[in-house]
Amino acid sequence: xxxxxxxxxxxxxxxxxxxxxxxxxxxxxxxxxxxxxxxxxxxxxxxxxxxxxxxxxxxxxxxxxxxxxxxxxxxxxxxxxxxxxxxxxxxxxxxxxxxxxxxxxxxxxxxxxxxx
Amino acid sequence: xxxxxxxxxxxxxxxxxxxxxxxxxxxxxxxxxxxxxxxxxxxxxxxxxxxxxxxxxxxxxxxxxxxxxxxxxxxxxxxxxxxxxxxxxxxxxxxxxxxxxxxxxxxxxxxxxxxx
DNA sequence: CACGCATATTCTCGTGCAGGTATATACCGG
DNA sequence: CCGGTATATACCTGCACGAGAATATGCGTG
Numbered sequence: 001x002x003x004x005x006x007x008x009x010x011x012x013x014x015x016x017x018x019x020x021x022x023x024x025x026x027x028x029x030x031x032x033x034x035x036x037x038x039x040x041x042x043x044x045x046x047x048x049x050x051x052x053x054x055x056x057x058x059x060x061x062x063x064x065x066x067x068x069x070x071x072x073x074x075x076x077x078x079x080x081x082x083x084x085x086x087x088x089x090x091x092x093x094x095x096x097x098x099x100x101x102x103x104x105x106x107x108x109x110x111x112x113x114x115x116x
Numbered sequence: 117x118x119x120x121x122x123x124x125x126x127x128x129x130x131x132x133x134x135x136x137x138x139x140x141x142x143x144x145x146x147x148x149x150x151x152x153x154x155x156x157x158x159x160x161x162x163x164x165x166x167x168x169x170x171x172x173x174x175x176x177x178x179x180x181x182x183x184x185x186x187x188x189x190x191x192x193x194x195x196x197x198x199x200x201x202x203x204x205x206x207x208x209x210x211x212x213x214x215x216x217x218x219x220x221x222x223x224x225x226x227x228x229x230x231x232x
Numbered sequence: 233c234a235c236g237c238a239t240a241t242t243c244t245c246g247t248g249c250a251g252g253t254a255t256a257t258a259c260c261g262g
Numbered sequence: 263c264c265g266g267t268a269t270a271t272a273c274c275t276g277c278a279c280g281a282g283a284a285t286a287t288g289c290g291t292g
Contacts, residue, residue, distance in 0.1 A: 002127065008126035010250080011118070014194075027269055040251070042270050061259045061268045069202035073170040076195055079188060081137040082208075086185035126280080156281070159239050177238045177289050225261055234292095241286065249278090256271065262264085 004071045005078075007051045012036060013044050017067070020054060024066035120187045121194075123167045128152060129160050133183070136170060140182035 008014055017026060028029050031041045045065055048054045053071050056063045058093075124130055131150050135141060143161065147154045161181055164170045169187050172179045 003122070003125070005130065006125040009119070009122040012250085014121065018197065027153050028267095037251080037252075038269070039271080042249080046270080058259095063269065067198060067201050069198070072195060072198045073202050075191070075197075079192055079195075081134065082183060082185070082188045083192075086189050128280090136262080144237095147239095153282075154239070155283085159280085162240080174289095179239065235290090236291090239286100239288080241284105242284085244282090246281090247277105247279095249276105251275090251277105253274090254272085256269100258267100258269075260267080 004051060004074050007047060007053060008075075010044070010047075012040065012047055013053075016041070016044055016048065017053060020065060020067050024057075024064050026059070026062040026064050028062070030065070046066070120167060120190050121225050123163060123169060124191075125188070126160070126163075128156065129164055129169075132157070132160055132164065133169060136181060136183050140173075142175070142178040142180050144178065146181070 008017070012034070015036075016030055019030060019033060027038065027041055027045065028047075030036070031038045034041070038105060045054065045056075047063075049056060052068055055068050056065050058064075071097045124133070128150070131152075132146055135146060135149060141149075143154065143157055146152070146161075147157045150157070150180075161170065165172060165181075165199050167187060168184055170181045171184050174180075
């Protein structure tokens with residue numbers, strides 16, 4: 001299983017993660033709430049655990065799983081370079097105003113070339 | 117191709133997206149910079165386009181591709197419920213200080229540890 | 233209009249992986 | 263120890279999808 005991204009490509013795994021986001025749960029609880037066969041749950045949990053998305057604590061016969069932050073941080077970090085494409089959208093007004101400001105200060109725009 | 121997440125599970129597609137994050141590019145430019153066979157580039161671009169990650173503008177015979185924000189926003193939104201698990205990490209300083217407070221109150225610490 | 237470049241599509245093939253079933257291990261109470 | 267419950271692993275099978283090669287489409291230029 002290659003990357004962090006391949007892990008969360010699987011819908012059932014995302015379902016498990018979303019469940020664990022609200023609170024930690026045992027395998028049986030996940031099995032019941034997601035109506036998913038137990039071996040399937042265990043297998044997905046294994047994948048998630050080996051990728052660092054979750055960790056397990058042993059409570060008698062139960063194994064209680066909970067979220068670990070690192071892989072999510074990695075995804076968040078990957079997202080960073082793309083944020084500029086929609087942060088403009090979100091506070092488009094603010095940025096627009098900033099632009100207006102800039103234009104005031106540089107009134108005559110000479111043929112400036114963009115370098116990429 | 118099911119979800120947004122399945123799309124970015126593919127390393128080559130992420131490479132293409134990262135390239136486009138800095139600036140828009142033609143198919144040939146991508147092909148050259150990533151040293152990837154042209155049909156492969158086109159096929160991945162098709163997948164990315166149909167999933168809304170990119171859009172293309174026609175410039176003579178070239179097709180110039182650029183990022184579209186929506187799918188990234190979707191991923192960002194998915195990440196939200198998990199943020200609380202590492203926002204704690206971010207203010208690790210605060211936690212660390214809290215710990216230091218605790219240690220003052222529990223004076224006898226045997227093991228000398230190098231600072232981790 | 234034909235040539236050539238840029239990009240897209242089609243096909244086949246191999247394989248990684250998820251689903252399902254069966255079975256193994258672990259742990260608890262009596 | 264034993265039965266029962268909780269979880270993990272093993273094995274098989276099917277299929278989706280990426281790689282690669284060949285070919286098709288589109289478009290500007292002489």
